[in-house]
Amino acid sequence: MIDFTLSEEQAQLRDLAHEFAEKEIAPHAARLDETAEFPREICQKAWELGLMNTHVPEAYGGLGLGVLEGCLIAEETAWGCTGVSTAMEANTLAECPIIVAGNEEQKKKWLTPMIEEFLFAAYCVTEPGAGSDVQGIRTTAKRHGEDYVLNGSKMWITNGGVANWYFVLAYTDASQGYRGMSAFIVPREQPGVVVGKKENNMGQRCSDTRSVTFEGVKVPAANRLGEEGSGWKVAMTAFDHSRPVVSAGAVGLARAAYQHAVRYAKERETFGVPIYKHQGIGFMIADMACAIEAARLLVWQAGWTIDQGRRNTQQAAFAKLFAADTAVKVATDAVQVFGGYGFNKEYPVEKLYRDAKIYQIYEGTSQIQRLIIAREIFNR
Numbered sequence: 591m592i593d594f595t596l597s598e599e600q601a602q603l604r605d606l607a608h609e610f611a612e613k614e615i616a617p618h619a620a621r622l623d624e625t626a627e628f629p630r631e632i633c634q635k636a637w638e639l640g641l642m643n644t645h646v647p648e649a650y651g652g653l654g655l656g657v658l659e660g661c662l663i664a665e666e667t668a669w670g671c672t673g674v675s676t677a678m679e680a681n682t683l684a685e686c687p688i689i690v691a692g693n694e695e696q697k698k699k700w701l702t703p704m705i706e707e708f709l710f711a712a713y714c715v716t717e718p719g720a721g722s723d724v725q726g727i728r729t730t731a732k733r734h735g736e737d738y739v740l741n742g743s744k745m746w747i748t749n750g751g752v753a754n755w756y757f758v759l760a761y762t763d764a765s766q767g768y769r770g771m772s773a774f775i776v777p778r779e780q781p782g783v784v785v786g787k788k789e790n791n792m793g794q795r796c797s798d799t800r801s802v803t804f805e806g807v808k809v810p811a812a813n814r815l816g817e818e819g820s821g822w823k824v825a826m827t828a829f830d831h832s833r834p835v836v837s838a839g840a841v842g843l844a845r846a847a848y849q850h851a852v853r854y855a856k857e858r859e860t861f862g863v864p865i866y867k868h869q870g871i872g873f874m875i876a877d878m879a880c881a882i883e884a885a886r887l888l889v890w891q892a893g894w895t896i897d898q899g900r901r902n903t904q905q906a907a908f909a910k911l912f913a914a915d916t917a918v919k920v921a922t923d924a925v926q927v928f929g930g931y932g933f934n935k936e937y938p939v940e941k942l943y944r945d946a947k948i949y950q951i952y953e954g955t956s957q958i959q960r961l962i963i964a965r966e967i968f969n970r
């Protein structure tokens with residue numbers, strides 16, 4: 591049996607997220623883009639409604655929702671503004687390694703407070719010299735008795751400036767390559783954690799992206815997730831959970847751009863008819879609608895697969911690749927539909943065009959998604 595109908599609970603969740611996006615996110619999107627102000631109050635309202643940290647298991651105080659439910663929420667909040675949804679979803683990425691690899695004590699210590707208090711967390715893997723090539727990171731964690739001491743710099747860390755704790759990937763034994771990496775939770779208040787300036791990004795400008803440097807930061811061995819040497823696997827497994835959710839954000843952005851394009855194509859007239867009646871515009875909008883549906887189906891498939899307890903690495907890469915490309919193409923074409931007005935900040939699609947690009951870069955670039963897909967095809 592195949593059924594694309596959402597359950598009553600899923601539909602309610604999606605509607606709640608949409609209403610929130612319509613009332614609390616979208617009206618602020620242009621201002622937040624202009625000021626690049628972090629959307630703390632909006633995130634707090636989302637947290638109060640239970641729209642953040644949704645995958646934290648019930649045993650640790652959370653709703654224990656699946657990845658598919660996370661995707662339903664992310665599409666709606668991203669429809670409102672992807673800068674805000676990225677700020678909301680960065681918690682998901684940071685929490686995933688604990689859900690996947692944390693022990694009981696670690697889950698209670700780091701996940702439960704995310705439900706009880708309004709907190710942020712960040713996922714720190716990328717470094718100034720290594721993004722796609724994770725093995726190229728330089729951060730080290732040296733064991734000293736019951737502690738580890740971390741040294742190194744992370745770059746492009748979403749929620750870097752607001753996080754209460756960081757998931758950090760570091761080498762405990764660099765001679766072992768990726769098998770020598772270990773994963774740690776580092777509290778923000780630990781001496782030696784240095785947070786850089788907020789980066790002045792092209793899009794998703796209200797999202798907080800910074801460098802985070804660890805200068806001789808001491809953490810207890812109890813903060814290591816999994817065994818020594820398992821860090822790379824822990825960090826990468828998290829992407830199977832988070833990539834469908836990020837991809838859903840790309841679908842939400844594409845849907846917003848498409849809706850603006852449809853509205854404008856009905857209003858704007860050239861040569862005596864609304865522009866959608868010109869085949870060049872009508873076909874462009876038909877292609878948008880088709881790609882958005884296809885992207886959403888890939889996203890749902892990737893989320894559903896992992897929620898069934900099955901490996902979804904290839905489906906998550908399909909979803910990320912296709913949804914990111916869809917967001918960029920649809921936003922680009924929406925600017926085209928608007929003509930000169932599309933190039934202007936007074937109209938909404940210019941922002942969407944800038945916001946869309948990051949989906950082809952973060953959470954693994956589009957080239958890396960193709961590498962993953964090819965590896966799945968030929969090596970498994």
Ligand SMILES: Cc1cc2nc3c(=O)[nH]c(=O)nc-3n(C[C@H](O)[C@H](O)[C@H](O)COP(=O)(O)OP(=O)(O)OC[C@H]3O[C@@H](n4cnc5c(N)ncnc54)[C@H](O)[C@@H]3O)c2cc1C
Binds near residue numbers: 712713951952
């Ligand atoms: C706004 C923003 C937020 C981010 N948030 C986070 C975060 O929260 N946590 C985190 O850890 N990181 C984060 N990142 C980092 C992001 O994941 C990396 O930027 C991304 O993985 C690419 O790494 P890089 O920038 O070092 O580019 P590089 O790896 O240097 O790649 C440069 C180019 O080469 C291509 N390339 C590289 N290797 C190959 C290959 N083998 N085959 C084909 N092409 C290749 C890439 O696709 C890219 O086009 C964020 C980045 C940005 C911009």
